[in-house]
Amino acid sequence: MVAVGVIGSGAWGTTLALLLARKGIATTLWDHQAARAQEMQSQRENKMFLPGITFPETLCVTAEIGEAVREKEMLILVTPSQRMRENLRLVAPHLGSETLLVSASKGVEIESLKRMSEVIAEELPESAGRIAVLSGPNLSPEVAREKPTAAVIASQSTEVAIACRDLLTTRHLRIYTSDDVVGVELGGALKNIIAIGAGMTEGLEYGDNAKGAFITRGVAEIARLGIAAGANPMTFVGLAGIGDLIATCASPLSRNQRLGRRLAAGEKLDDILASTHSVAEGIYITRAALKLAERFHVEMPLTTKLSQILFQGLDPHKAVLELMMRDPKNEREGIM
Structure with a gap:
């Protein structure tokens, strides 16, 4: 069975986790606050960001970073841009050698002026060839309610872009591929x-x-x-x-x-x-x-x-x- 982890339980992170779980993919959503993770897991809802949308059975919420990262085919990183680096350092000890990494965070690190893919490659150098970035007109409440939209996923590797595209595409989210990582990140x-x-x-x-x-x-x-x-x-x-x-x-x-x-x-x-x-x-x-x-x-x-x-x-x-x-x-x- 395909398994995916989502790091960051804000509106967009939760939405992406919902999309994958609705496809029948075993999805683990990580929140850094144990109390919030427990609340979402028990109530089957993210009341702060997406009230009224029920989690499918295939979605699990945890505050244990290892549980969200280990043995995952794909890891989606959806943390605030200025906290991406510190979260990657939590991810690193648990990351598999074949896991695809998708940045869905739209920002630039102020101190270094690095894009998120550059931060990921710097913190997880052994994963540098498996990085992709996701962007597009994707307002979370609409996507979570399965209103039709499209997105683009870019990677320096065509194979990585296609693999991530195939995992993320749903009946309501059409995803295109690109090799322009710089443009997709800066545009977003x-x-x-x-x-x-x-x-x-x-x-x-x-x-x-x-x-x-x-x-x-x-x-x-x-x-x-x-x-x-x-x-x-x-x-x-x-x-x-x-x-x-x-x-x-x-x-x-x-x-x-x-x-x-x-x-x-x-x-x-x-x-x-x-x-x-x-x-x-x-x-x-x-x-x-x-x-x-x-x-x-x-x-x-x-x-x-x-x-x-x-x-x-x-x-x-x-x-x-x-x-x-x-x-x-x-x-x-x-x-x-």
């Missing part, structure tokens, strides 16, 4: 910055034209940085680029979009963070993106202004005015 991470800004345009009631323009210029900004980092430009018009960007910017289910709306309403970042139990990755990737932009000499005006709003108290109305008054540019500058 950087879109969270643009989602915060899109939420702000809604909160400021600037209208659909402004939101459409903001999202489109966000694609250009993501592509500039991605191309400079070695990504295939076409990835950013695919599922990990425009696909994920549209879903995250348009949906009130998006944590980053909600954050932007609350900022536009005048709430302080610290107060917003204190009132939620979910992680808005856009906060972290904003810092990392500007450091990467400096490294690759890439201009990122939207990200710069958002950083000033998040961390320096810049008024959103003033930020928009400053963006509108920038010197004229060719639309494709930096991505031609």
Whole structure:
């Protein structure tokens, strides 16, 4: 029998565990808090992130890392990006020599500026040839309720990408393969910055034209940085680029979009963070993106202004005015 482990029991980790378990795959979901793991195992539900969705019998929840990792064909890593490294160190002693590793975390480590696949390869060097990354327009509540969507899985190994695709594909989730690990990871991470800004345009009631323009210029900004980092430009018009960007910017289910709306309403970042139990990755990737932009000499005006709003108290109305008054540019500058 195929067995899979999922490291991280947030909304997306739980959703992926549900999808696999519904296929009849023996799936073990890991939570670092014993009390929470026990609660989910006994109540057969993740009431914090996916209330009302019952776990199938093939899904087990545990706080024992070895139980989640040992003798698994595939291990899906769905932890917050800034905690990926510490969780990999817990995984390492139990990891099998043939286990496929899938990163479903969308972020960049702030301190090292490494993508999640790079962090995994660094911490688990013997597994470097078995790493894949998953991204796409995948809002957890919709996927968990089996609404149709698609995703892309990228790996440097075609065989690894196909094996992971076949395990993860369901009647409701269609998965494509790619060899552009850099583009798939950066598209999935950087879109969270643009989602915060899109939420702000809604909160400021600037209208659909402004939101459409903001999202489109966000694609250009993501592509500039991605191309400079070695990504295939076409990835950013695919599922990990425009696909994920549209879903995250348009949906009130998006944590980053909600954050932007609350900022536009005048709430302080610290107060917003204190009132939620979910992680808005856009906060972290904003810092990392500007450091990467400096490294690759890439201009990122939207990200710069958002950083000033998040961390320096810049008024959103003033930020928009400053963006509108920038010197004229060719639309494709930096991505031609």
